[in-house]
Amino acid sequence: ISPWEKLPERNEMEEEHSGGVRRRWLVDVARWSPSPTQFQAAAALLPPHHRHAIARFVKEEDRKRALLSRLLQYSLVHRVLGIPFHQIHIYRTTEGKPYLENGPPAFKNFNFNTSHQGDYVGIASELLCLVGLDIVCISKPQGETTVEFLKNFSSYLTGHEWNCIGRAAGSIEMLTEFYRYWCLKEAFVKAVGAGVGFGLHRLEFHHVEWSNISVYIDGIESRKWRFCLFKLDEMHLASIAKGHPEDAIHSFKTTLSNVVVEEEEFYAALEIPEETFTLQTVEQLTQL
Amino acid sequence: FGNFAKRVSRSSIMLWRQFLGSLQVANVISSRSSVSFRSQKMSFVSIRSRPSSLRFKICCSATGEAQAKKETVDKVCMIVKKQLAVPDGTPVTAESKFSELGADSLDTVEIVMGLEEEFNITVDETSAQDIATVQDAADLIEKLVTEKTA
Numbered sequence: 482i483s484p485w486e487k488l489p490e491r492n493e494m495e496e497e498h499s500g501g502v503r504r505r506w507l508v509d510v511a512r513w514s515p516s517p518t519q520f521q522a523a524a525a526l527l528p529p530h531h532r533h534a535i536a537r538f539v540k541e542e543d544r545k546r547a548l549l550s551r552l553l554q555y556s557l558v559h560r561v562l563g564i565p566f567h568q569i570h571i572y573r574t575t576e577g578k579p580y581l582e583n584g585p586p587a588f589k590n591f592n593f594n595t596s597h598q599g600d601y602v603g604i605a606s607e608l609l610c611l612v613g614l615d616i617v618c619i620s621k622p623q624g625e626t627t628v629e630f631l632k633n634f635s636s637y638l639t640g641h642e643w644n645c646i647g648r649a650a651g652s653i654e655m656l657t658e659f660y661r662y663w664c665l666k667e668a669f670v671k672a673v674g675a676g677v678g679f680g681l682h683r684l685e686f687h688h689v690e691w692s693n694i695s696v697y698i699d700g701i702e703s704r705k706w707r708f709c710l711f712k713l714d715e716m717h718l719a720s721i722a723k724g725h726p727e728d729a730i731h732s733f734k735t736t737l738s739n740v741v742v743e744e745e746e747f748y749a750a751l752e753i754p755e756e757t758f759t760l761q762t763v764e765q766l767t768q769l
Numbered sequence: 770f771g772n773f774a775k776r777v778s779r780s781s782i783m784l785w786r787q788f789l790g791s792l793q794v795a796n797v798i799s800s801r802s803s804v805s806f807r808s809q810k811m812s813f814v815s816i817r818s819r820p821s822s823l824r825f826k827i828c829c830s831a832t833g834e835a836q837a838k839k840e841t842v843d844k845v846c847m848i849v850k851k852q853l854a855v856p857d858g859t860p861v862t863a864e865s866k867f868s869e870l871g872a873d874s875l876d877t878v879e880i881v882m883g884l885e886e887e888f889n890i891t892v893d894e895t896s897a898q899d900i901a902t903v904q905d906a907a908d909l910i911e912k913l914v915t916e917k918t919a
Contacts, residue, residue: 537869539859633882678898
């Protein structure tokens with residue numbers, strides 16, 4: 482089987498017609514085994530400073546993921562906005578959130594978020610709403626019980642959330658429940674451009690069997706955020722968070738051009754239903 | 770759930786925490802005896818966790834601060850290496866960035882927990898977010914330990 486398996490064209494055309502600049506892309510890292518030359522060829526599409534940053538990762542799998550998450554950003558901007566690779570300016574805020582510095586003015590709050598863990602690297606982009614993506618690999622803790630592992634994170638989830646986790650039947654289900662909450666919190670924090678210091682315990686997620694997911698921020702329910710959980714495969718989950726640009730933290734908010742959004746327009750964008758991710762091959766990402 | 774991705778480092782963490790637990794009694798004893806040295810610039814960190822090196826620390830009080838930093842850094846390196854299952858032969862130094870060693874957000878939480886246990890400190894989430902390198906962690910530890918004993 483060729484590692485450069487072509488994506489069915491239908492999916493991609495559907496995505497372009499319905500989404501404009503909205504995308505949900507995934508790369509299966511396990512299916513890309515580049516030779517050093519192939520790796521360098523992909524890296525060569527990025528500005529030089531990225532190559533140094535990628536090379537600093539100690540483990541090969543981390544280097545692959547680092548390259549692919551950057552490539553996803555440049556490739557997405559190239560594909561949806563038509564900007565040549567070498568003219569794309571993606572910078573980072575002081576908290577480390579990547580953003581497009583030279584997007585066309587008409588593209589309002591165009592923003593994107595990448596995530597990687599385990600076998601997947603993904604990216605999500607939106608035109609008007611903030612978007613955050615988090616991918617988790619559900620890994621069973623070795624040498625300690627699930628409860629011992631979960632205790633590390635006791636201050637990051639709320640009492641209500643821990644109660645829900647506690648009601649799970651068995652340690653595997655408890656672990657999955659934990660990862661779902663963690664994944665959602667991370668997606669939110671990344672969408673607003675904050676780092677770890679945001680205070681994950683400030684967020685409390687409510688749901689009905691993991692649909693109709695809502696968030697309470699500092700005890701108050703927010704009507705301006707929507708969440709969706711995806712099962713990528715037996716071991717990987719992904720979450721998408723979408724919300725109002727006014728909730729962006731200051732350093733990220735200054736990169737957006739349209740923080741004051743007309744209510745109807747915002748809710749129309751917010752309520753667009755989530756679709757499944759589109760699998761991209763590295764060959765597709767590196768098409769000029 | 771046939772094949773979980775295995776985090777091999779967790780077994781080391783568990784054993785190591787059990788080891789730390791057994792040190793708790795020794796910590797209490799050595800921290801009482803270190804009270805009389807409060808006026809000197811000493812590393813209470815090293816005294817608490819290594820009672821046998823107490824005499825060495827007294828002799829080296831002039832360079833206590835520089836020495837303490839290295840010892841703190843070494844301990845942080847050990848914790849980080851175990852949590853991230855860093856391959857043998859890969860250098861981990863004060864300048865090493867957690868992310869470059871392969872830490873994700875979950876690893877960072879566990880590393881901070883490990884540091885809290887090892888140094889008997891509490892790290893709030895805002896401070897935790899500023900820890901990007903081993904040196905950052907060591908500096909924060911020194912600060913929190915100093916504040917604690919002040």
